[in-house]
Amino acid sequence: MSVLPLEAAIARGDDLPADVAAGLELLARSPALWPISAGAWLDVIACVRGFAERWDAQARAAGWSTLELYSLHQRAPYANLAAMGAAWVVARSGHRVAAVDEAIMLRSATGAVSRIRRVVLDPAAVLAWSL
Numbered sequence: 001m002s003v004l005p006l007e008a009a010i011a012r013g014d015d016l017p018a019d020v021a022a023g024l025e026l027l028a029r030s031p032a033l034w035p036i037s038a039g040a041w042l043d044v045i046a047c048v049r050g051f052a053e054r055w056d057a058q059a060r061a062a063g064w065s066t067l068e069l070y071s072l073h074q075r076a077p078y079a080n081l082a083a084m085g086a087a088w089v090v091a092r093s094g095h096r097v098a099a100v101d102e103a104i105m106l107r108s109a110t111g112a113v114s115r116i117r118r119v120v121l122d123p124a125a126v127l128a129w130s131l
Contacts, residue, residue: 016052020070023129024049033131034078047091048128058100059086068118071125083125086116 024045027033032041048070059069069087073080081089086104090097095106095114104116
């Protein structure tokens with residue numbers, strides 16, 4: 001998945017749900033939610049936004065909710081995978097999204113395939129931009 005720089009994506013006014021676009025813009029202006037450099041944080045946000053631009057509509061059509069896509073754990077946003085939404089898992093993995101339906105299929109650089117399946121999220125899961 002190729003990701004545009006965040007500023008260019010925001011300037012383009014992509015067709016994202018308003019809450020997702022506003023939330024990602026807020027996160028881009030905020031300090032990182034876990035200990036990484038400001039530049040690395042913007043790269044993570046750009047990856048999540050790239051997922052949203054390309055796959056959000058298809059994921060929602062397949063039944064994925066905003067929380068299932070964009071949540072993080074309230075107290076351990078990077079460490080608790082049980083509360084991490086699929087877009088953040090994609091950003092964390094570094095793999096490319098190959099398809100989205102009831103599962104999100106990822107393909108690694110070596111061609112290995114893995115899937116993110118919808119599960120009941122940890123009760124401490126909240127939308128990332130509410131942290």
